[in-house]
Amino acid sequence: MATSAAAIEPKETTAAITVSYEHPRIVRLAHWLNAVALVVMVGSGLRIFRAFPSFGPKIPQQDLIDIPRQITIGGWLGGALQWHFTFMWIFVGSGLMYVIYQLATGHWRQALFTPRDIKGVWPMVRHYFLFGPKPAVDAAYNPLQKLAYTSTIFFGVMSTLTGMVLYKPAQFWWLAWPMGGFHFARIWHFAAMCGFVAFIPGHLIMVALHGWNNFYSMITGWKRDPEYLS
Amino acid sequence: MSDDHPDKQHRVGENEPQQAEPQSQREPQPEQPDSSQQPEEKVAAAAPGAGPAGEPVRVVDQTERKRMNRRELLKLVPVLAVGAFAIPKFRQPLLDEGLHFSDWASGKLFGRHRLAQTFANSDVVPFERFPYNFYDVPDPGVDLEKWTLTVQGLVQRPGEYKLEQIQALPKIVQNTRHVCVEGWDVIGNFGGARASDFLRLIGADTSARFLEAQCADGYYESIDMETMLHPQTLFCYEMYGKPLDRGHGAPLRLQMPTKLGYKQAKYLDTIRVTNVLQADKRGYWEDQGYSWYGGL
Numbered sequence: 001m002a003t004s005a006a007a008i009e010p011k012e013t014t015a016a017i018t019v020s021y022e023h024p025r026i027v028r029l030a031h032w033l034n035a036v037a038l039v040v041m042v043g044s045g046l047r048i049f050r051a052f053p054s055f056g057p058k059i060p061q062q063d064l065i066d067i068p069r070q071i072t073i074g075g076w077l078g079g080a081l082q083w084h085f086t087f088m089w090i091f092v093g094s095g096l097m098y099v100i101y102q103l104a105t106g107h108w109r110q111a112l113f114t115p116r117d118i119k120g121v122w123p124m125v126r127h128y129f130l131f132g133p134k135p136a137v138d139a140a141y142n143p144l145q146k147l148a149y150t151s152t153i154f155f156g157v158m159s160t161l162t163g164m165v166l167y168k169p170a171q172f173w174w175l176a177w178p179m180g181g182f183h184f185a186r187i188w189h190f191a192a193m194c195g196f197v198a199f200i201p202g203h204l205i206m207v208a209l210h211g212w213n214n215f216y217s218m219i220t221g222w223k224r225d226p227e228y229l230s
Numbered sequence: 231m232s233d234d235h236p237d238k239q240h241r242v243g244e245n246e247p248q249q250a251e252p253q254s255q256r257e258p259q260p261e262q263p264d265s266s267q268q269p270e271e272k273v274a275a276a277a278p279g280a281g282p283a284g285e286p287v288r289v290v291d292q293t294e295r296k297r298m299n300r301r302e303l304l305k306l307v308p309v310l311a312v313g314a315f316a317i318p319k320f321r322q323p324l325l326d327e328g329l330h331f332s333d334w335a336s337g338k339l340f341g342r343h344r345l346a347q348t349f350a351n352s353d354v355v356p357f358e359r360f361p362y363n364f365y366d367v368p369d370p371g372v373d374l375e376k377w378t379l380t381v382q383g384l385v386q387r388p389g390e391y392k393l394e395q396i397q398a399l400p401k402i403v404q405n406t407r408h409v410c411v412e413g414w415d416v417i418g419n420f421g422g423a424r425a426s427d428f429l430r431l432i433g434a435d436t437s438a439r440f441l442e443a444q445c446a447d448g449y450y451e452s453i454d455m456e457t458m459l460h461p462q463t464l465f466c467y468e469m470y471g472k473p474l475d476r477g478h479g480a481p482l483r484l485q486m487p488t489k490l491g492y493k494q495a496k497y498l499d500t501i502r503v504t505n506v507l508q509a510d511k512r513g514y515w516e517d518q519g520y521s522w523y524g525g526l
Contacts, residue, residue, distance in 0.1 A: 017295050021286040025305045032309045040315075052413035059359040061414075077412065078519035079325075085521065086328020090312065110283050140283030169409060170346035170488045170526040171339050182407065182415060219306070220299040228281055 020226040022217045024105075030098035031218060037091035038200075040083055041159075042193055043073030047080035055187050088163065095156045110140040113150035117143035128206075152199055159192035333523035340525055342456055346487035349405040355416045357470045362477040363410070363491060365514060369476040370447035370497055377481050383442070383502035386433025393481050396465055399423035399431065403471075404462060406487035408494070409526055411515075420485045421468030426459045434503045442504055442511070443484060446497035451513045453484070453493060454523070462487050465498075490524040 023031075046067050053063045074080025102108040120143030126132030128144070135142070141149065165176040165185040179185045207215050217223035280287050290298065314320045362368055378390035403421040429436060441458050443451045457463055466485035467474055474480040479496025486494060492515045516522045 015292060016289045017292065018287060018289050019295060019298070020281045021288075022281070025302070028302075028306060029308060032306060033312065036309070036312050048413065052410070054414075057355070057359060058361045058410070058414040058416060078515070081411070081521065082325040082329050082519060085332040086325055089328070089331070107283075140281070140285075168336070168339060168526055169407065171341075171344065173347040182409075186413065220302040222295070222298055222302065224295070226281060226285075226287070229287065 017224055018226065018229055019222040019224055020217075020229065021221050022223045022226070023221045024101075025221065026097060026101045028218055028221060030094045030101070033090055033094035034098070037087045037094060038196060040073060040087040041091050042197060043071065044080040044083035044087070045189075045193055047072035047074045048077060048084060049190065051077045055183065055190075085167075091156075092160055095153075095160070099153065111146060111149045113143070113146040117146050120144075121147055128209075148199060148202065151195065155192045155195040155199070159189060159196070162186075162189035162192060329519075329521055333521055333525075336521075336523045336525040337454065337456070340456060340488065342460055346406055346462055346526065348487075349407070349417050351405065351419070353417050354405050354419050354470075360408075360416050360418050360469070360478075361410075361414075364447070364477070364496070365449055366447050370445075372446045372476070372480060372497055374481050379482060379498060380500040381432050381502075382500060383504045384435040384438045385503050388432070391432070393467060395431070396423050396428060396482065397467060399427045402462075402464055403468075404464070404487070406462065406485075408487075408491055410491040411520065411524070419470045420464060420466050421471065422464035422466035422482075422485060424461060425463040425465055425484075426461070428465050429458065429503075438503045439505050440503070440507055442500075442502040442507070443495040443498055444500040444502075445495050446499045449495060449497075449514050450511060451484070451493055451495040452507050452511070452516075452522075453486070453489070457486060457488055457525070460486070460488055488526050490521075490526060492520065493524045 047069075050067045050069075050072060052058075052061075053065050053067060054061055055064065056062050072080065074083045102111065120135065123132065123135040124142050124144035127134050161175060162179060162185045164172050165179060165182065166189055169176060169182050169185075173182075176182050176185050179188055213224050315324055378392055379396070381388050381391055400423070401421055402424055403419065405417060405419050407415050407417050409415040426436075429441075436455060436459060439455055441453045441455065443453070445451075464485040466479075466483050467481060469475075469478055474483060479498075482498045483496040484494045484498065493513070510517055512522050513520070516524075
């Protein structure tokens with residue numbers, strides 16, 4: 001039996017596959033928990049906003065937008081608050097898990113957008129959207145990716161801090177001060193949500209463009225035939 | 231992973247040279263013929279090196295790749311736990327737990343001596359722009375002449391209390407923010423007696439957990455004792471220097487800048503100090519799914 005197995009195996013092993021461990025477990029776990037939590041937070045947040053769709057006074061009330069019920073989560077204000085106040089822990093927890101991991105491992109250097117990356121953004125945009133030549137990239141992430149990923153961390157921190165002010169204004173009044181007060185905290189909270197909503201389509205388009213193999217690496221961590229080794 | 235394994239066993243063997251250890255040290259040796267791929271992998275993996283970010287790179291066969299993927303997939307199982315929210319049977323109990331946890335955390339965050347922000351008179355919204363909020367009728371028709379507050383429960387002096395008795399206590403006037411769960415807020419001017427003073431007057435057991443409030447319009451509320459003892463929690467009988475009008479809860483309402491609007495019961499009729507809340511008497515909105523703590 002052993003010999004027959006050995007006779008077959010070499011044929012299979014000749015099809016050697018190069019795999020690269022791109023995304024550690026913590027990063028993948030944080031990514032998917034956060035993805036689910038983000039959808040719930042946006043959906044329930046829009047339902048909460050629907051109860052008072054204005055940034056102005058109650059009297060006189062001027063509604064800014066009529067958010068379609070269909071894109072919201074929770075059914076009514078109380079239900080939406082239950083979703084929001086449950087998933088906020090998952091959202092913040094997974095975010096912290098990622099940030100702490102990145103800091104502890106030093107991986108943050110790969111993903112953090114710094115002033116040095118500014119000049120590289122436009123060539124990447126030209127490449128992706130205007131059929132420009134592909135710039136040479138020798139780092140884990142290109143400048144446009146760094147900008148996108150760093151933005152999400154920024155939006156995450158922003159939505160968390162403004163959310164704390166909205167949830168507990170009497171306890172965190174000092175946190176409201178740099179935001180311009182309680183009213184502005186609500187505007188910034190909404191703006192952070194808009195930032196996430198703007199990020200998601202771009203992110204999904206890029207995932208689709210880079211194919212199944214790339215997507216798969218965010219699930220198992222292993223990427224088959226990574227382009228940087230070919 | 232499998233490359234680490236023999237190393238670890240060696241290290242254990244060196245540190246604790248006991249009889250059991252050499253066995254584990256010996257184990258890899260008979261296995262070597264089986265795991266003949268391992269040296270191959272090492273050589274092959276060394277050739278391509280690592281990714282630009284130092285990603286570990288390996289060269290494997292299809293079987294090994296599938297095994298690796300399956301193992302990594304299992305590490306994401308915690309994500310499936312979130313999927314329980316998609317199951318109708320589990321959804322509401324889980325959301326109740328989530329809200330309960332948030333309420334618990336809110337209670338921990340609350341400081342009895344941490345004051346809510348107060349504001350200058352120039353920040354106070356004009357009286358006409360302070361909204362009237364009610365759940366049934368703006369005026370339940372309280373007979374203000376004959377009105378008394380009924381005091382029950384864990385108190386030394388239960389009974390009927392007149393408004394004058396409450397007004398005889400030191401009067402507190404404060405400009406504080408009234409925040410509605412809907413998302414709007416107004417800064418108003420409120421006057422009344424400290425709830426803690428009135429609780430002392432009635433001889434309330436302040437080690438009890440809750441204060442229940444029954445209102446003339448059928449509305450009902452319950453408040454944690456910590457908040458009732460907060461120095462800014464008032465039995466409020468004045469707004470903007472005038473007696474409470476009927477729409478704002480005449481003659482007496484709760485005013486707590488550390489709670490959301492729906493906790494600030496109006497047209498108070500009966501209060502009861504208690505350690506036990508009935509499941510369907512936690513509060514009008516709370517019984518329908520709003521946060522019970524409702525803290526700011």
